[in-house]
Amino acid sequence: MPMPVIRIPTPLRSYVNGLSEIPVQGQTVAAAMENLLTQYPAMRPHLTNTNGQLRPFVNLFLGESNVRDLQGLETPLKEDDKLLLIPSIAGG
Amino acid sequence: MVPDLSRDEILRYSRHLLIPEVGLEGQKKLLCSSALVIGTGGLGSPVALYLAAAGVGRIGLVDFDVVDSSNLQRQIIHGTGVVGQLKVESARKRLRDLNPDVQVDVFNEPFTSANAMKIAHDFDIIIDGTDNFPTRYLTNDLCVLTGKPLVYGSIYRFEGQASVFYAKEGPCYRCLFPEPPPPGLVPSCAEGGVLGVLPGTIGTIQATEAIKLLLGIGSSLVGRLLLYNALDMSFEYVKLKKNPNCKVCGQNPEVTELIDYNEFCGVPGLGHDEGSAGMDWDISATDLDARLKTGEKIRLIDVREPHELQISSLPGEELFPLGQLAGRLHELDSAQEIVLFCKTGSRSTRALELLVSAGFKKVKNLHGGINAWAREVDTNLPVY
Numbered sequence: 001m002p003m004p005v006i007r008i009p010t011p012l013r014s015y016v017n018g019l020s021e022i023p024v025q026g027q028t029v030a031a032a033m034e035n036l037l038t039q040y041p042a043m044r045p046h047l048t049n050t051n052g053q054l055r056p057f058v059n060l061f062l063g064e065s066n067v068r069d070l071q072g073l074e075t076p077l078k079e080d081d082k083l084l085l086i087p088s089i090a091g092g
Numbered sequence: 093m094v095p096d097l098s099r100d101e102i103l104r105y106s107r108h109l110l111i112p113e114v115g116l117e118g119q120k121k122l123l124c125s126s127a128l129v130i131g132t133g134g135l136g137s138p139v140a141l142y143l144a145a146a147g148v149g150r151i152g153l154v155d156f157d158v159v160d161s162s163n164l165q166r167q168i169i170h171g172t173g174v175v176g177q178l179k180v181e182s183a184r185k186r187l188r189d190l191n192p193d194v195q196v197d198v199f200n201e202p203f204t205s206a207n208a209m210k211i212a213h214d215f216d217i218i219i220d221g222t223d224n225f226p227t228r229y230l231t232n233d234l235c236v237l238t239g240k241p242l243v244y245g246s247i248y249r250f251e252g253q254a255s256v257f258y259a260k261e262g263p264c265y266r267c268l269f270p271e272p273p274p275p276g277l278v279p280s281c282a283e284g285g286v287l288g289v290l291p292g293t294i295g296t297i298q299a300t301e302a303i304k305l306l307l308g309i310g311s312s313l314v315g316r317l318l319l320y321n322a323l324d325m326s327f328e329y330v331k332l333k334k335n336p337n338c339k340v341c342g343q344n345p346e347v348t349e350l351i352d353y354n355e356f357c358g359v360p361g362l363g364h365d366e367g368s369a370g371m372d373w374d375i376s377a378t379d380l381d382a383r384l385k386t387g388e389k390i391r392l393i394d395v396r397e398p399h400e401l402q403i404s405s406l407p408g409e410e411l412f413p414l415g416q417l418a419g420r421l422h423e424l425d426s427a428q429e430i431v432l433f434c435k436t437g438s439r440s441t442r443a444l445e446l447l448v449s450a451g452f453k454k455v456k457n458l459h460g461g462i463n464a465w466a467r468e469v470d471t472n473l474p475v476y
Contacts, residue, residue: 014415056271089248091281092223
């Protein structure tokens with residue numbers, strides 16, 4: 001069955017065994033995130049704070065839109081949705 | 093009154109004059125405009141070169157570093173003959189050769205809250221080519237507070253981001269990233285590497301955006317973030333919205349003047365040794381060597397990535413890449429002496445924090461990493 005997919009940017013791939021895309025079950029962004037973090041606990045400090053909120057230096061985009069501008073972590077997901085993780089990078 | 097172009101200028105800029113969107117009037121605009129480039133490294137190199145070639149009349153360059161051999165794989169404004177020289181002077185020479193009509197003002201100093209307003213005040217546009225979070229937040233806040241457009245670019249390994257943050261018309265950098273990551277959580281290019289041509293692509297996009305903004309043509313990246321992946325050769329865009337609660341450009345801003353950005357980003361100021369975990373937690377390469385020579389049993393835990401072993405390694409070391417360390421703590425024994433190391437001491441400092449928070453006490457950080465070992469103990473090992 002198709003599942004939503006989370007795209008992992010290069011700086012975070014070392015925490016998910018080098019994967020660039022991870023299918024995750026979940027009907028909301030929060031559920032998909034929790035499934036991702038259960039599979040890859042080393043990712044947790046990079047994505048969420050102790051309250052389970054997204055940390056202020058990462059963004060999740062659903063299509064072109066920041067989930068913060070939608071319904072936040074409660075944004076519903078469809079099975080063919082792609083979530084894009086956009087972290088702060090500072091290299092220059 | 094804008095002076096007319098000379099015969100030489102007409103010839104030099106003829107390919108611009110042929111484009112209706114630029115033409116003679118546009119070229120005069122560029123010659124009367126100014127741009128400040130923060131950083132003359134990977135991004136600053138192509139930005140400064142293309143702005144000078146395009147005839148942007150006055151270009152400011154801010155950097156306090158000197159050219160190192162390890163820069164030349166991507167910082168194309170510099171060359172082998174200027175290794176050891178000031179980056180801003182090396183860049184000025186190259187720009188003067190490229191286009192002697194352009195005025196190049198150099199600022200051989202760190203860009204800080206103390207000098208940023210003074211340096212930036214009479215430039216039309218600011219281009220962010222820095223390599224650290226404090227300077228990125230400083231540059232953003234400066235641009236919001238002074239109403240200047242900021243052309244943003246950032247890179248890591250194969251991926252780049254670019255946007256135009258212009259608070260008068262759209263979101264700022266803080267709208268997207270309200271706070272920086274804790275120090276060390278996001279690897280730098282010095283630790284994680286970067287494809288040499290990547291800053292060329294992103295820097296050229298920044299130069300394009302700067303020239304469009306100075307000319308007032310086209311659709312800029314205001315309100316859009318460009319995501320480039322060199323490995324997939326993909327360009328994607330996401331929409332950025334102004335955050336009404338943004339602390340610097342929102343409805344009730346808390347930041348109304350430049351702040352201490354090192355403190356904001358939780359990093360020690362300039363002069364801090366990034367390869368040090370702090371006095372009591374460090375061991376120098378020579379001290380480690382002496383202790384190992386006495387036959388003392390010390391586990392040498394390498395927290396680098398597996399491919400870095402091909403560059404250099406220590407005899408008897410064990411590889412625990414930083415990303416795996418938390419899940420492999422059971423393989424370590426807190427009763428044993430442990431020395432953690434990486435390339436420079438930065439990742440191993442993060443590893444040390446992790447071990448100490450897990451209750452380890454007999455653990456040290458190899459100050460300066462395996463590069464320090466290569467300089468001080470085994471000079472047959474390469475420094476990278």
